[in-house]
Amino acid sequence: MSKLRWKPGNMLYPLPAVMVSCGDQPDNYNIFTAAWTGTLCSDPPMTYVSIRPERHSYALISRTKEFVINLTTRRLAKAADFCGVRSGRELHKFDALGLTAVxxxxxxxxxxxxxxxxxxxxxxxxxxxxxxxxFMADILCVAADDRYLDDAGRFHLEEADLLAYSHGTYYALGQQLGHFGYSVRKTGTKKG
Structure with missing residues (x-):
């Protein structure tokens, strides 16, 4: 097996393709799509989103100091792409896409x-x-869709058909291969 040497670049894939919503009044609400986002810290819970200064939402978030990272799904793939290529300077994306601003x-x-x-x-x-x-940020609240809760109160995000982004292409997540710690869990042991 051989490797080719390429110039430095952003090749850490896949990434979440999230829709970031911002604004503080219905007339300036906006959504943009970002893949440059992720976890920074567990305690306190922190995240980030990296934004080009020329983006319309950059000024909104700079002024309000708030934003919402919304996970995307297979059903939101077209909306996620639209929000990544169209500017909020041109149109109101919630209205254009028929999305609900909650x-x-x-x-x-x-x-x-x-x-x-x-x-x-x-x-x-x-x-x-x-x-x-x-934009490094504290996560103040997590808002979860209750349709993914079971009777025991467990949240089943795996049922949401989440979207990922890899080198210019959107993908739906697929088959579960394991869970945290499965590689070292002892199997077949009986309690004596």
Missing amino acids: PGFTVGAPLVGESPLSLECRVRQVIPLGSHDM
């Missing part, structure tokens, strides 16, 4: 009602990086 529990930015899980975030720090600035 009031946040803790932030002024709206949730995307059709998303199975939304993370309400408040910006803690902005770090200029080059082509993008990273």
Whole structure:
């Protein structure tokens, strides 16, 4: 097996393709799609989204210091792509796509009602990086769609048909291969 040497680039895939909603009034609500996002810390719960300064939402989030990361699904794939290629300067994306702007529990930015899980975030720090600035944020609230809860109160996000992004292409997540710790779990042991 041989490897080719390529110039440095963003080849860490797959990534979540999320719809980030922002704004503080219905007339300035916006959605943009981002893959430059992820987990920063568990305690306190923190995340980030990296945004180009010329994006319409950059100014909104800079002013309000709030945004919502909405997970996407197979059913939201076309909307996710649309929100990534069309500007909120040109049209109101919630209206154009028929998406539901749901009031946040803790932030002024709206949730995307059709998303199975939304993370309400408040910006803690902005770090200029080059082509993008990273908005580091505290996760203030997680809003979960109750249709994925079972009778015992367990949330089944795996049933949401989540979307991933890999090198310019959207994919639905597929078959479960294992769970955390399955490689070291002892099997076949009987209690004596």
